Amino acid sequence: MVKAGGWSWRLLVVVAVVALLVWATAKIQLVFIAVFIALVFSAVLRPFVNVMDKVMPRGLATALSMLSAVLVFGGMVTYVVRSVTGQWERLSTQFADGIDELFNLAANLPFGISITAEQLREWSDTGLQWIQENQSELLDRAAEGAGSVFETFAILALATFTTVFFLARGNEMWRWFINQLPSRLREKWLIAGGVGWYTFSGYARGTVIIALVDGVLALIVLLIAGVPLAAPLAVLVFIGAFIPLVGAPAAMIVAMIVALAVNGFWNAVIVGIAIALIGQFEGHVLQPLVMGKQVSLHPVAVALAVTSGTLVAGILGAIIVIPIVAVIWAVYARLRTVDPPMEDVEEPDVLPRS
Template sequence: MAEQDSSLAAGAERSANSTRHLIGANPAARKVAGARRNPSVLGMEQTAPHWLRSMAGVSWRLLVILAAVGVIFYATSRVQLLFIAVFIGLVFTAVLRPAVELLNRAMPRPLATALALLLGIAVFAGMLTYVAVSVAGQWVNLADQFGSGIEDIKDFLIEGPLPFAITNDQINQWIIDGQTWLTEHGGELAGRAAEGAGSVVEVFAALALAIFCTVFFLARGNEMWTWFLNQLPTRVRETWQTAAGAGWYTFSGYTRGTVIIAVTDGFFAFILLTIIGVPLAAPLAVLVLIGAFIPLVGAPAAMVIAMIVALAANGPISAAVVGIGIALIGQFEGHVLQPLVMGKQVSLHPVVIALVVTAGTLAAGILGAVISVPLVAVAWAIFSRLRSIDPPMDESQEEESLDDVEPIDA
């Protein structure tokens, strides 16, 4: 009996060895053997087409990415003040860093940082002071011109060559309706004003935190970045260094370029409004300067406000000249300043910019419109630097590939 058991065991071992030999030599045999051990494997391969499995793999990966992006947006919304402060701090750092590097050649870096920051604050405060003085000096004349301008607009609506008729009684009724609406919604407007006061406090808090971060970014930014890299594994430090270099190059170039373009637009607008004789030329020029920081929508909004002031103060001809002049400044910005100042640092298509600004506005209002373009530009710069792509096809190769396709018989 023992001999019979040993012979059966030896036969089973030889059979297993033979099966393993066949399986190792033949991939098809491995698949059949796997199907025998788990019959559902072969059934899954037969019932799920390759295109469906590929789409399923892409779909769940996209869902994971969308979930991660959603978590990031949710976390950012919970600490929105902190995010805004760090973003503003990076903007200040990008603008002031060239001045700090220049001053650092003649003095210690902490002193260079303090001096550059004080100069930046002095320039900003001086601009606001000039605007306030201009408004105070022209306020009386502006009130008189604005009143006469309103009467001219009413005369134009009543007696002008419009395709529809507007009477003085209708205009007076519109004014009465506006006063009634203000009376009925006075409490709501007061509540919004109180909320706005709280927002002003948050703005100053974010600004103070941004200046605090800027001081350390300028004075010890390299040391802070080196410390962060040392916390990462050695194998990924080079990748992080490459990505950060590409992102900072794009962000700093976009920020400094936007500041230069905004100052240039404001300067040209101030000259234009002064020549035409529009009151409050300095505040309106500052408004054009601020509008340059909001892509696509900022400059047209500033242009409309300047046209309204020119229309009320000097009449429709002055308003038309202001609109045409600011539009020409916008064309000069888009075709000359943008390529000259920014170059290829922000290589986003205008369609992409329009979609990004719209999405940012819908997600976070004016703040989203301001920060959406630089964030997407940085993300695209990092992706472009880290990815590896095949060489592009030229037109001759594309024509040859199309000629090689055999027609399908009907």
């Protein structure tokens, strides 16, 4: 009972500390997101800054790397917007014809199943009625969205400002922090910081590289298949790659719906198979090749972490939870003392022997 009581109050303290951290993070969510984005930017741009630092002042190298990143991102956005506006008129006509074809397919489903035009019209009327009944709530959400736009710009501005200092003076900031600690703790903090940054930066750079490769391959597939808005859909695949487990399949479904509505059933099947093959290439070739052993988490741990992050903080939690869990595990694995493993462990009997 004494041992059980000791472990119980220790467990309660750990739970309380975790809950306090989650509560505090929620209160300063804007700052937390900005710092997280700044760390991702720093992890991606730091190798370029280190290379340019050899031939120019570090401040100038930081400015050039940030400017290059802005130009690349702005170029992608400009290309996507121009492609959408250039194909929108043709796409709207094709999409209307595709919707009619989908209605015809729904009315002649196999196994005696059919969805009539009257049912579809009834569902549409129900949806319009729901919109009219909840108009005030939707307007309130739109007003909240306007506030979220301001928050987004504030987050990006703070993240950019922080990234500049992380890239230009990151080593000095880390050295200052270490010097504030007692001397007996500095060695462990140096080890933990090195392992944590190695894991986080490897995950960030690896995720960006994998997402970029996925987007380029998806763009090639969509262009070959003749799917309109190939560039925006490829960007959607690129963004979806940042959300583990669920992001890429969701982007694949959207691309298949566009292909189905515009080009027909078999074109959608081809697009779906091709993007599924891209996912297999990512999981079995890109992930081991790019990530290596920097992020070694079991798929079950990834699934549980993504689900927990989604329940706590939505899509944002699904995105940030994996690098956080990976860093915690890497630091723990580096600092712990491992006992010798057991050998020839037999599985326990399911039923007791008579």
